[in-house]
Amino acid sequence: MKAKHQRLTLALLAVVAIAGASGLALSALKDQAAFFYAPSDVAKAGPPLGHAVRLGGMVEKGSIRRKPDGVSIDFVVTDGAARVPVSFSGITPDLFKEASGVVAEGNFNADGSFTASNLLAKHDERYMPPQVSGNMHETKTLEQ
Amino acid sequence: MIAEGGLAALWLAAALAALQLILAAVGIAKARDDIMAAVRPVAIVQGLLTTLAMGLLITVFVRSDMSVLLVAENSHSAKPLLYKFAGAWGNHEGSMLLWVTILGLAGGAIAIFEDRLQKPTLIATLGAQAAIALGFYAFLLFSSNPFARLTPAAPDGAGLNPLLQDPGLAFHPPTLYIGYVGISVAFSFAVGALVTRDVGPAFARAMRPWVLAAWIFLTLGITAGSYWAYYELGWGGWWFWDPVENASLMPWLAATALLHSVSVLATRDGLRAWTIMLAVVAFSMSMVGTFLVRSGILTSVHAFAVDPERGSFILALLAIYIGGALALFGARVGTVRQGNAFELVSREGALVLNNLLLSVILGIVLIGTLYPIVAAAMGTQLSVGPPFFDKTAGPVALVLVAFMGAGPLLRWRRDEGSLLISRMTAPIAAACFAWAALFITTGGIAILPMLGIGLAAGLAVASVAPLWKRNLRRTPLFTWGMVIAHLGIAVSLAGMASDSAFTKETLVAARVGEPHKVGPYTVVLDGISPVIGSNWSALQAQLTVRRGEGAAFKLHPQSRFFSSPPTVTSESAIATRLDGQLYTVLGAPDGAGRWQLRLWWKPFVTLIWLGGALIALGGALSLFGRVRRERKTVLREAYA
Numbered sequence: 174m175k176a177k178h179q180r181l182t183l184a185l186l187a188v189v190a191i192a193g194a195s196g197l198a199l200s201a202l203k204d205q206a207a208f209f210y211a212p213s214d215v216a217k218a219g220p221p222l223g224h225a226v227r228l229g230g231m232v233e234k235g236s237i238r239r240k241p242d243g244v245s246i247d248f249v250v251t252d253g254a255a256r257v258p259v260s261f262s263g264i265t266p267d268l269f270k271e272a273s274g275v276v277a278e279g280n281f282n283a284d285g286s287f288t289a290s291n292l293l294a295k296h297d298e299r300y301m302p303p304q305v306s307g308n309m310h311e312t313k314t315l316e317q
Numbered sequence: 318m319i320a321e322g323g324l325a326a327l328w329l330a331a332a333l334a335a336l337q338l339i340l341a342a343v344g345i346a347k348a349r350d351d352i353m354a355a356v357r358p359v360a361i362v363q364g365l366l367t368t369l370a371m372g373l374l375i376t377v378f379v380r381s382d383m384s385v386l387l388v389a390e391n392s393h394s395a396k397p398l399l400y401k402f403a404g405a406w407g408n409h410e411g412s413m414l415l416w417v418t419i420l421g422l423a424g425g426a427i428a429i430f431e432d433r434l435q436k437p438t439l440i441a442t443l444g445a446q447a448a449i450a451l452g453f454y455a456f457l458l459f460s461s462n463p464f465a466r467l468t469p470a471a472p473d474g475a476g477l478n479p480l481l482q483d484p485g486l487a488f489h490p491p492t493l494y495i496g497y498v499g500i501s502v503a504f505s506f507a508v509g510a511l512v513t514r515d516v517g518p519a520f521a522r523a524m525r526p527w528v529l530a531a532w533i534f535l536t537l538g539i540t541a542g543s544y545w546a547y548y549e550l551g552w553g554g555w556w557f558w559d560p561v562e563n564a565s566l567m568p569w570l571a572a573t574a575l576l577h578s579v580s581v582l583a584t585r586d587g588l589r590a591w592t593i594m595l596a597v598v599a600f601s602m603s604m605v606g607t608f609l610v611r612s613g614i615l616t617s618v619h620a621f622a623v624d625p626e627r628g629s630f631i632l633a634l635l636a637i638y639i640g641g642a643l644a645l646f647g648a649r650v651g652t653v654r655q656g657n658a659f660e661l662v663s664r665e666g667a668l669v670l671n672n673l674l675l676s677v678i679l680g681i682v683l684i685g686t687l688y689p690i691v692a693a694a695m696g697t698q699l700s701v702g703p704p705f706f707d708k709t710a711g712p713v714a715l716v717l718v719a720f721m722g723a724g725p726l727l728r729w730r731r732d733e734g735s736l737l738i739s740r741m742t743a744p745i746a747a748a749c750f751a752w753a754a755l756f757i758t759t760g761g762i763a764i765l766p767m768l769g770i771g772l773a774a775g776l777a778v779a780s781v782a783p784l785w786k787r788n789l790r791r792t793p794l795f796t797w798g799m800v801i802a803h804l805g806i807a808v809s810l811a812g813m814a815s816d817s818a819f820t821k822e823t824l825v826a827a828r829v830g831e832p833h834k835v836g837p838y839t840v841v842l843d844g845i846s847p848v849i850g851s852n853w854s855a856l857q858a859q860l861t862v863r864r865g866e867g868a869a870f871k872l873h874p875q876s877r878f879f880s881s882p883p884t885v886t887s888e889s890a891i892a893t894r895l896d897g898q899l900y901t902v903l904g905a906p907d908g909a910g911r912w913q914l915r916l917w918w919k920p921f922v923t924l925i926w927l928g929g930a931l932i933a934l935g936g937a938l939s940l941f942g943r944v945r946r947e948r949k950t951v952l953r954e955a956y957a
Contacts, residue, residue, distance in 0.1 A: 182661065187673055194677040194713070198684045201709045202701065225704065243826020243907040263824055264551070264887070264904035264915050278702070 209276075216255035220281035228257060228287055229276045237271060250277065250287070261289040320385050320464040323373035327414075327464075330366035330421060331454035333359055334447045337424075341444025345437055345512065353440045357428040360443050363450070364425025371405075371418040374463055378405040384470035387411065387463050393476035395852045403487030404477045409611065409627070410463035412490055416607075417453045419491075419498040420446070427502065433523040433947070434506075435515055442509030449501055452634040460630050479853070479879040479886050485545040493538035493565055497603040499531020500568055503575065504600030507593045508642060511649045516589050521582035522947065524596070526940055528579055532572045533936040539565050540929030551887040551902040553917045555816070555925055558706040563686045564606030567679055571599035574675040577668045585729055587656040587665055591672070597646055601639045602679070608635055609686070660731035667724035674717040681709045711765060718772050718810060722779030725799060743782065748775030762818045769814030776807040794942025802935025809928025815897075815921040822918075826911040836918025838899055839863050840872075845903075845912060853877045855888070858903045858912065862892065874903040874914075897921050 209227045228250055236249035245262040259277055269275060269292055277289035337359045344353035377385045379401050381394040391408040392401060400407075406415040424446045431439055457463065481487075506524040510516045542565070547555045556562065575595040581588045608631045659665040685701045726740045751774035755767060780803035783796060821836040832839050843859040855875040863869045874890040892899040897920035904913025 183669060186670075190673050190677050191680065194680050194709075195684070197709045197713075198681050198705075201705050202685075202688060225702075227702070239907055243909070243911045244824050244904075244913055264902055264913050266552075268884070 211252045212250055212255035212257045213252050215257055215281070215285065220283075220285050220287075222281055222283065225278065225280060225290075227276050227278050228259070228281075228289075229274070230257075232269070232271050232273060232275050234272045250275065257285065257287050259287045259289050261292060263292075266292055319373050319377050319380075319382070320466065323370045323377075324462065324464040326366045326370040326373065327454070327458065330363050330370065330417075331451065331458060333363040333366065334450045334454060337363060337447035338444050338451065341440050341447065345441055345444070348437075353436065356440050356443050360428040360446070361425045363447075364421040364423075364428075367414075367418045367421035371414055374411060374414055375402060375405045377464075378402065378411075381474065383472070383474055384467055386465045386467040389467050389471035389474050391475065391477055393474040393852070395473075396477060396482070397851050399484065399487060400477055400482050403481075406490050407477055407481045407487075410457070410461045412494070413453065413457055413461055413611075414463050415491060416494055416498065417450055417457065419494050420450050420453065420501065423498055423502050424450070431523060432951070433519060434509075435513065435519075438509045438513045438515045438520065440509075441512040442505045445505035445508035445512075446502065449505065449638065452637065456627075456630055456634065460627055476852075476879070476882050478882070479877070479884045482879075483545065483549055485541055485549070489538060489541050489545060492534050492541060496531050496533075496535030496538055496565075496572075497568065497606070499527055499534060500572055500599050500603045502527045503531065503572075503596050504642070507596035508645060511593060511645050511653075514649065514652050516593060516653045518583050518586045521579050521592065525576075525579050525583055526944060528572060528576050529936055529940040529943070532569070532576050533933050533940065535565065535569045535572060536929060536933040536936060539569060540926050540933065543929070544926045548889055548891060548900075549886075551889045551915075553820075553822070553900055553902075553915070553919070555813075555922070558685075558703045560609050560686050563682050564609045567682055567686070568599055568602040568606055570675050570679040570682070571595060571602045574672045574679075575599050577671050581665050581668050582656070585657055585659065585665060587659060588669070589656045590650050590653045593646060593650070593653065595672070597639070597642045598679075600642070601635075602683075604631075604635045604638060605683075608632060657730075659729075662727070662734050662737070663731050664724065664727045664729045667720065667727050670720055671717065671724060674713060674720070678710050678713050678717070681713065682706065685709070707765075715765075715768055715772060718776055718806065721803065721806070722776045725783045725803065726779065740782065741779070744775040744779035747778040748772060750774070759818075766814040766818035769810050770818070773807045773811035773814065776810070777804060780804040780807060794945065795939040796942075798935045798937070798939025798942060800935070801938060802932045805928045805931030805933075805935055807928070808924050808931055809926075812921055812924025812926075812928060816919055816925065819920040820917060820922075823916045825914050825916070826907055827914045828911050833914065833916065835899070835916040836897075836920075837864050838916075838918060840901065840914070840916055842912060842914065845906075848875065850877070853879045856903070858901075858914070860890070860901060860914075862899065872899070872901050874901045876903050876905075893923060898923060 209229060210221065212228070212230050215221075215228075230250040230252040233249040233251045233256065236247075238247045240246065242262075245260065246265065247258060247260045250257050250259050259279075261277070261279075276293040277287060278291040278293070279287060279289035281287055337356055340352055340356050340359065343349070344356065374387075377388055378392055379398070381388065381392060381401065383389045383394075387408060387410050391411075392404045396404070404411075406412045424443060427439070427446070428443060431442075434442070503524055506520065506527065510520045539562075542562070543555050546557070546562075547553070575592065578588045578592045578595055582592045608628070611627055611631055685705050688701055722744050723737060723741060727737060748771040752767065752771040755762065755770060761767070780800055784792060784800060823833060823835045825833050827833060827842040829842050829844055832841050834840075839862070841861045841863075843861055845856055845858050848855045848857045855877040857873050857875045860872040860874070861869050862872055870892065872890040872892055875888040877886045877888055878884075879886070887902055887904070889900055889902045891901070897918065900917040900919060902915040904915060906912050
């Protein structure tokens with residue numbers, strides 16, 4: 174094979190590989206990206222059903238309830254404007270507590286409640302999810 | 318006075334970096350040997366001054382000098398000495414100072430030891446290094462001064478985040494930073510070679526040890542970080558596709574590609590422009606990584622406090638460096654001569670394929686990591702999680718593994734496809750055997766772990782195949798390195814697949830004395846008792862564990878309370894056996910005499926990190942073998 178042909182083949186291969194990767198990435202982004210919701214988004218547009226999403230906000234003060242099985246809890250995630258009841262089975266992360274930020278991964282139920290399969294809190298105690306602080310900010314401005 | 322001394326050392330080092338850049342530029346432009354000769358000593362002194370600054374920062378941390386703002390915010394006098402020491406880099410400012418210290422030391426090392434490059438290329442390389450360092454000095458001095466004073470001094474510090482108080486994490490950042498900085502050195506070499514139009518095998522041989530060293534440290538850093546997250550966070554997982562994890566994975570992928578292409582350039586004088594391009598890309602990835610971690614722009618479980626000003630500073634540095642390097646590349650790539658040609662079916666061809674697939678994975682991870690930022694700019698809140706990466710990067714990585722078995726079995730320049738197929742018989746047979754065995758013993762598992770285990774078996778056989786019928790004592794060390802590193806990939810892959818296919822998990826509210834089963838184990842909670850540590854107190858569970866009819870042993874997972882800052886962490890207790898790990902976590906009490914316990918049985922999960930260690934060991938053997946051979950060649954030439 175001549176050098177020119179070889180370079181052409183390699184370039185073609187590279188183009189195919191990159192096109193394939195972008196195609197794969199974009200199609201996966203379409204149905205796999207866990208969308209991030211704040212409670213007020215859900216109040217406005219209704220709960221997104223049928224795929225895994227992330228719900229972010231603050232754990233409402235006094236809302237954590239333990240269930241009789243000893244491993245499940247219910248609590249409420251709020252962003253100041255709206256509230257979503259969440260249920261979760263498992264050991265809560267170390268920094269999970271009332272009146273602090275949380276991101277719950279899981280699914281919405283038809284009645285607007287949320288079943289979490291995973292809770293995320295932060296390594297850093299100064300942490301607040303950027304999305305949550307953004308939403309709080311927006312809500313405050315709307316109220317004023 | 319110590320803090321002021323540190324600040325002064327930092328300013329002097331910054332001034333020397335500026336001098337280093339100017340001397341290098343003028344010396345090369347005017348072809349003046351005397352000016353160029355001044356660059357080396359300046360680089361060495363600059364390295365010493367940054368080391369002095371870092372040493373002084375560690376001193377104020379160890380002495381718990383609470384009149385230094387950084388110490389007051391991130392340390393506490395009651396902390397164990399190790400964490401006072403490591404606390405110096407367990408925060409934003411200190412870790413950036415560590416970054417420039419390693420960069421300065423690397424510059425000094427190049428100035429002292431590098432004797433294979435043409436002199437102007439070496440000087441240009443040191444100039445490029447000074448340019449990189451200058452940006453980071455500016456960052457430190459104008460926006461993140463680690464030596465800032467606090468008046469009046471705090472009575473005591475706020476304390477280091479308890480999750481960071483772990484020996485593994487104390488040494489994790491320096492390891493990763495050596496990796497990042499090693500890549501920036503490779504980048505400086507590439508810039509130097511572009512400036513003096515000196516891209517060739519000699520340049521590649523000089524750059525290769527740096528790429529290898531950076532890659533070894535990145536591998537170690539990622540492996541250690543993964544194991545730390547696994548045992549310290551108590552979530553039983555080893556990879557989360559967190560943006561901060563991706564921030565170290567992306568440079569690793571680029572460095573892996575670079576490592577393989579620089580070998581083609583050094584051995585066969587091919588892939589010249591591509592290698593330079595990869596060096597630029599790899600450095601860009603380590604800068605992107607720094608940007609992601611430091612700017613707090615992404616929701617991550619790791620990121621430091623959000624600070625938009627610092628984010629935009631690093632973004633500006635990123636734009637200048639990457640933009641500048643790409644501009645230089647664009648202007649000079651036309652003058653890089655065509656290297657040697659090769660057939661598609663050849664070692665070079667396989668390495669090109671390896672580079673393509675690694676680049677594809679890198680692209681996917683980059684898209685997934687940056688997409689949320691772009692979406693946020695367009696008004697959509699969105700986060701890309703593990704499902705995306707598993708679905709996209711996973712399959713491509715498996716294709717890469719399938720092909721990487723074949724690469725080392727091919728000859729340089731040209732080979733016969735039919736010969737390759739006969740050489741691949743044993744690996745393919747091993748993979749088929751593994752699939753059949755899995756299918757018979759388990760009755761079928763999910764498709765990705767199934768593929769993973771079979772491919773791991775095939776790759777393991779293919780990896781050691783280059784040693785077949787060779788005199789093992791005369792086999793060069795770098796061949797051993799390649800074999801062991803590839804074997805490490807197979808071992809890691811087997812661990813990952815086994816963990817995702819066979820893990821057993823139970824979550825229970827346990828009463829004292831009640832038995833609970835997980836995998837082959839029976840776990841009984843004997844009681845809970847308080848324990849006092851150096852700067853924490855804990856509730857500790859006594860678990861009696863028995864495997865079948867075997868002897869019982871104890872495990873002690875804890876729930877720890879730190880008072881400064883007030884935090885609770887869970888310390889998992891892990892029993893490591895030859896065939897896997899039993900992982901236990903203590904949760905909260907339910908108020909009615911029961912305690913939450915989370916139990917995992919993870920067959921062969923340790924292979925993941927054993928594989929990582931093997932990969933790094935392979936890299937180290939390779940590095941050692943190369944350096945030794947080069948020394949011999951240099952000596953032989955000296956006596957000839």
